[in-house]
Amino acid sequence: MSLAYITEKQLAISAVRRACLLTSSVFNKLVKNETLVKGDKSPVTVADYSAQAVISTMLHRAYPDDLIIGEEDASDLRTESDSVSSLRNRIVELANEALTAELGIGDIAEWGIGPGSEQNANQLLDAIDRGSYEGGRNGRMWTIDPIDGTKGFLRGEQYAVCLALIVDAQVQVGVLGCPNLPWDWLKPDGDKGCLFVAVRGQGAQQMKLSGADSAPLTMPPYTPSTFNFLESVEAAHSSHSTTSQISTIMGLTQSPIRMDSQAKYGCLVRGDGGAYVRMPTGVGYQEKIWDHATGSLLVTESGGIITDSRGLPLDFGLGRTLGENYGIIATVSDAHAELLDAVQRVVKED
Numbered sequence: 001m002s003l004a005y006i007t008e009k010q011l012a013i014s015a016v017r018r019a020c021l022l023t024s025s026v027f028n029k030l031v032k033n034e035t036l037v038k039g040d041k042s043p044v045t046v047a048d049y050s051a052q053a054v055i056s057t058m059l060h061r062a063y064p065d066d067l068i069i070g071e072e073d074a075s076d077l078r079t080e081s082d083s084v085s086s087l088r089n090r091i092v093e094l095a096n097e098a099l100t101a102e103l104g105i106g107d108i109a110e111w112g113i114g115p116g117s118e119q120n121a122n123q124l125l126d127a128i129d130r131g132s133y134e135g136g137r138n139g140r141m142w143t144i145d146p147i148d149g150t151k152g153f154l155r156g157e158q159y160a161v162c163l164a165l166i167v168d169a170q171v172q173v174g175v176l177g178c179p180n181l182p183w184d185w186l187k188p189d190g191d192k193g194c195l196f197v198a199v200r201g202q203g204a205q206q207m208k209l210s211g212a213d214s215a216p217l218t219m220p221p222y223t224p225s226t227f228n229f230l231e232s233v234e235a236a237h238s239s240h241s242t243t244s245q246i247s248t249i250m251g252l253t254q255s256p257i258r259m260d261s262q263a264k265y266g267c268l269v270r271g272d273g274g275a276y277v278r279m280p281t282g283v284g285y286q287e288k289i290w291d292h293a294t295g296s297l298l299v300t301e302s303g304g305i306i307t308d309s310r311g312l313p314l315d316f317g318l319g320r321t322l323g324e325n326y327g328i329i330a331t332v333s334d335a336h337a338e339l340l341d342a343v344q345r346v347v348k349e350d
């Protein structure tokens with residue numbers, strides 16, 4: 001067994017597990033004034049902030065020189081008002097609850113976790129803001145999406161805690177925690193909570209969020225009669241009509257599965273859906289690297305191909321966004337050429 005990135009992998013699993021416990025515990029208690037609206041009109045909750053604080057604290061303790069690209073920043077939490085200070089107190093309380101929880105299998109106290117690891121408000125706000133790195137082509141950087149699919153989280157549906165290590169613009173380690181995802185997609189009332197892990201060159205695996213048993217993941221081969229798409233719930237994030245046109249060209253009979261967050265990538269690699277298709281709804285939006293870093297490695301490590309709608313590889317070396325990539329398509333290797341062809345025919349018609 002290869003030992004490359006073995007510590008980074010264990011750290012990422014540990015950090016994502018702690019963050020997932022935090023987010024699931026918050027959901028049951030979330031009250032209205034614990035959600036803010038960001039400059040781009042998207043929601044952010046105390047759970048997003050505290051999960052980023054926890055993950056960033058652990059990364060910094062383990063690898064002080066590594067850079068971090070996190071979705072959230074703490075500027076809205078640094079102003080002085082009664083409502084902001086109660087929000088801040090809640091974030092400190094939640095982050096410390098997660099950081100100080102007893103050590104479990106694979107946890108290392110030097111990562112700043114376990115009893116006695118409390119951080120104060122300033123330390124936690126600084127940890128959130130350590131995620132402000134601009135990114136780039138060279139060096140080691142982690143990317144955190146503390147809650148991907150915040151809208152799904154608020155609806156009580158799918159969301160994911162996402163963490164990836166990028167080295168010289170290549171994703172090397174990716175971990176995805178999906179607290180609300182059923183272990184078996186066909187048994188929605190059965191056990192929930194899945195963790196997906198991939199290391200470049202070492203394959204991908206799925207394990208229970210709560211336990212250690214893991215199963216290697218290989219995407220099932222292309223079967224046109226049962227092939228279906230995974231796409232966003234939010235029509236503003238991904239064009240549902242474009243997906244439907246692509247589906248018609250490919251002669252697909254199954255309807256798409258709509259789901260928030262990178263949980264779609266988890267479902268793709270374990271075979272719940274045939275392809276993840278994300279076509280832009282307008283011009284100008286640039287996909288964020290933290291929305292696809294982990295998912296892209298899961299795809300390539302389980303026998304799939306991921307490109308943009310022109311067939312170009314996703315470029316994680318251009319900063320905080322995927323820059324010029326336009327749309328995203330991911331599917332098992334033997335279906336990719338046909339899918340890409342259908343996508344290009346639809347794009348040409350538009």
Ligand SMILES: Nc1ncnc2c1ncn2[C@@H]1O[C@H](COP(=O)(O)O)[C@@H](OP(=O)(O)O)[C@H]1O
Nearest residue numbers: 147148149150151232234236237260261285291
């Ligand atoms: N106009 C847009 N087009 C594409 N993606 C968008 C978008 N506006 C927001 N998003 C991204 O879509 C992500 C959710 O993905 P999905 O639609 O697959 O659930 C959001 O992540 P967050 O929820 O972490 O903010 C956000 O980064």
Ligand SMILES: [Mg+2]
Nearest residue numbers: 042043071150
């Ligand atoms: Mg967001």
Ligand SMILES: [Mg+2]
Nearest residue numbers: 145148149291
């Ligand atoms: Mg996201």
Ligand SMILES: [Mg+2]
Nearest residue numbers: 071145147148
């Ligand atoms: Mg997010």
